[in-house]
Amino acid sequence: MEKTLPSTLFRHAALxxxxxxxxxxxxxxxxxxxIDEVTLSPKPGLVDVRGNGAHRDLDWALMVHSAQTLRPAFEAMALAGAQIDAPLALRERIGRLGREGEMAMLSATGGVNTHRGAIWTLGLLVTAAAQAPHALGAAPVASRAARLAGVPDRFAPVSTGHKGERACHDYGVGGAKGQACAGFPHVLKVALPALRRARAAGxxxxxxxxxxLLATMATLDDTCVLARGGPDALRAVQTGAAAVRAEGGLATPQGRCAFRRLETDMLARNVSPGGAADLLAAALFLDRLPVRAGIAPDSDPESTHQETDHGTS
Structure with missing residues (x-):
């Protein structure tokens, strides 16, 4: 399979x-x-087209295969969003579909967790997008997803024992659930504005x-980093990502040097910012939604927010 970037599939096309x-x-x-998220290179500590980052059990081909395997689950969630009005019934339906999607993912990957966090994050967002296809701006979709995330699912396991859940308990952060219930602040206030400002700057x-991605890493309490390296690693990742951006990012020689220092440190610590990667994928999804059929995508409504607002993943 060819490794290419970026995808323009259906970008901003009317639904x-x-x-x-x-x-x-x-x-x-x-x-x-x-697929665009995993193909994006270079990414510190993460799987990309160059290699496996801080992961021994993941590679680019496996991540792409996982994304393709999950498409039917996301389609079923979107259809549920279009067809089910009752919040509790919808929440429980997409919860079941998400768990079934996770089982399909694990079967396809030989038991490797490739996209568990993304199933939650993008499952909520794709459902919310399907609920009101006339209102596909990033903020309205995230708001609907937040309301869904706050509805209890009677059939969800009380505890999963997953590393992210343990990190939330051990370090008092909100994790992926907290990010969703808060309306995805790191997508709306950090990732999307950074993406659009960089584009506007040429x-x-x-x-x-x-x-x-770096903007998200610099301010996110990433449970993937916490689970592997604890608070010291999280502070190093946040500080290092901010330093890369302060030096101009990959667009400048100084920024590229800072990036290499960050990546070297993260690999030495064996940490990977998987929460930030999931939120980048969420931002890419929202970025290519049309606001309304035949209408251009929304302008940056979050430009008044500070990128340093601190949230959780």
Missing amino acids: PAGPKARARRLACLVESAL IREDHARVDA
């Missing part, structure tokens, strides 16, 4: 009128966002996406 066709299109957008697309 089909029928709910089934619309669900298929939305699922394709999720799949392409996940920075090439892959560097703009890396800048959005």
